[in-house]
Amino acid sequence: MPESEFEEARRAYQRAIDGDRQRPEPYGYLGQLYDRQQDYRQAARYYEAALQLRPQWQAVRYNLARAYLHQGADAKAYHHYRLALEQNPQDVKAYNDLGTLYERWGQFQTAASYYREAIARQPDRPQAQRNLATLLLKQNRPHEARVLLAGLLKNHANAADLHHLLGCCDRLSGHLEEALAHYLQSLNLDPHQAHVHQDLGKLFDRLKQPAAALICFKQAQTLNPQQLDLYGSCANMALQLERPAEAIANWLELIPRLPDYARTWLETLSQGWVAHQYESSSDSYDQAFLARQGIIQQLLTGADVSSCQQALAHLYRRWGDVRLEYGAILEAQTYYQLCLKLQPEDFQAKQGLGASLLAEEGNHKGLPLREGNHKGLPLREGNHK
Template identity: 25%
Template sequence: MTANSHPLQLAVKYHQANRLAQAEQIYSKILEAQPNQPDALYGLGLLAQQRGKHSDALKIFQTVLGIQPKSFKTWFSLGNLRQAQGQWSEAVSAYQQALAIRPQEAAIYNNLGYALKQQDQLDEAIACYQKALEIQPNLIEAEVNLANALYAQGKLAPEKQTHYAEANYNLGQTQKKTGNLNTAIAYYRQAISLQPNLAEAHYNLGIALQEQGKLEQAVESYQQSLSLKPDYVEAHNSLGKILQEQGKLEEAVHYYQEALKLKPDYAQAYSNWVSALHKMNSIGIWQRLSNIWHKSGFWGVFSEAWKFFWMRFAGLSYLGRVATWLATWFARPYWGRCHLAYYHPQGYIAPSAQICHRNLQFGANVFIDERVTIFQDRHGGQVELGDRVYLYGYTYIQTGKNGTVKIGADTHIHPRCQFSAYKASIKIGCNVHIATNCAFYPFDHGMVPGKLMHLQPLKTKGDIIVDDGAWIGCGVIVLNGVRIGKGAVVGAGAVVTEDIPDGAIAVGVPARVVKLRADLA
């Protein structure tokens, strides 16, 4: 075992666990001691490729091949990189180099066949797919790609087209999850070619196109999915989001309303609908003051103008805090100040709130009440607050090493709640309501004897996830590795140690499902 084998194994472990920052740090330290360590260089190349830095990845892979010309995995990765860039002939060349080193790898023949098919070399592609299946008969991707090539030649039996349409769709889903959008789009389009009425393929094609910023094409895909499946609630919501991005607010509101008619408890659609309505119904300051004049006279106008004026300067800076304090002169405390969050998109941050976080991202019209604390410990990760998130008094959010907190739009977190994200993340969805005195801990302490408790290492079973529309009662404690499903209800005082399904009602210590909300109908 070499001196660098242990840190290299650790870096690979982090890489496989998608902890990219930690993996990159270890690769870099290895290269400080050994500048030409090929495995560490290869790891950095993969990281660059995952992050879309294709030119950096190309340079690193070429450097590795200069050190190890017969590195199979580097030639393979170089072929995948060229394929992702649409450089099909260069991809073919790289895959052939990999096969010269290791001629019995089914995955290489499959990828080589795909690159050849993109250059309309169908016979050669079919031969590659057949060779891949000869080596590994259960390689589904090669089987599907072979069917696609045969279909392009008019040789796929009609009775098999529906089966392979579904198979292409499933491969598209897999590729989308791993971030390979171009490949996912190709599979979705192949699925649609084989079965034009597959609404799910049109919808997911729209999602992939939207992620690439191809909004007009995404709109067409969503509309096509709705023409095939008018009650496709997710397509209504997604189409509304694109139209809202394009400034077509009335059309966006229509699609959100359609989604809510089909699914009244669809939390994301509700949040999007509120956002679009807020933008549609926002009026200028002079019209607002005119309306108040007719209702409340001079003092109403004066107090409104006072709050509007100072909230324009509100923010996290010292002067911003002073401006916020001045704005509160004519606003009652506690809930009486919630409306100040709507006076400006930067929202309301109480002067006494303690914000000590370098990686904090706010949505629009966020409300942060008195004595709220948002703190970043050493190496702590991001805190992201969605639009119209409300954090009430004495709530505490802290991120430590490998921990992040994300809170979705229109979520309300009531006083004295605590979120301590160490070792894993806390992810709260849209329209979640969390009552007072709740605590979320995505980590635990070791308890081995012979060591003081505060010196024990932290460990975790995974992230805490609270899905859209859930309701958490007073004093609930949620522990690591737990998912609380969409629309679930957790009764007061419960300790959640296991997953709670969508729409379930759970109570007790430990929390147990006692019924489903559907039973209440």
């Protein structure tokens, strides 16, 4: 609603309240006005006032519950939903919303029962069926979800979200090509769905197509720049494509967007007093933590890409040392390879990778992996005392 229309309506309802403060209708309608503007705090205030004057006004009771639900005031929302159902046991919307509330609480069985109550009372209302299908996917029950979605699709063939959910069913069932087709159809119907671009990116990553995955993650990032995990996804794909500078640039872009608590936590990790605990230690795990501190400091200070790249390579090499020492050979190889993508001339990473390959060969021959079985290939200074 345009601001001028909103203000005109607000003044009219306020004049009605000033003329007769015992009439519940202006309070209820003013609450609805704020509700449409998504100002749920003000909406709840006026709904409460209306119900003080007319406690049995069920439609306002439901609206009040929903306003509290949007605010995250779960206990108040639950209380008013229960009252709304007592006043009208056929209120399908209240059953559906209670399902949403229980799903938020992680009580999936109870949530599903409320969704089914809504469906039983109004089978042609699609929202509860969508919600139940989404819940079944969370429970890894794609075949049951597909039955619901296929029924919905008969009457809503151009619903982009249904194709997305069907794609999720296919992905969970291992039918990746079919999932790809549904995701693409969903985006063809509505190209502005950030979460679908993200899911498509994850699917391309699983199909070992990092270039396509990166395009999808970037599009999702453009549509929803506040979703912080997308920066990490873009960085990971860039690393797979051996574009380390692009990966670092994504992390540097992420840091200023972090919430205060996350940035404070990172700053605490990067404090100098933490380093003193590890500087004199030759333990590989301690050295890895020290390397982690180095990359955090570089990112927090907005260092240039080259410096960050060097610090990240050092961290990968140190974690390679840790995994090799603990016998996780394939993980060690992955870390060393990541290091060498960032710093191709890192001699110690080359040594570590060679040691891990020898260890893997020894394991295949049935030789025990033990400390020293890669003699002559030091992993780091001081590890071959």
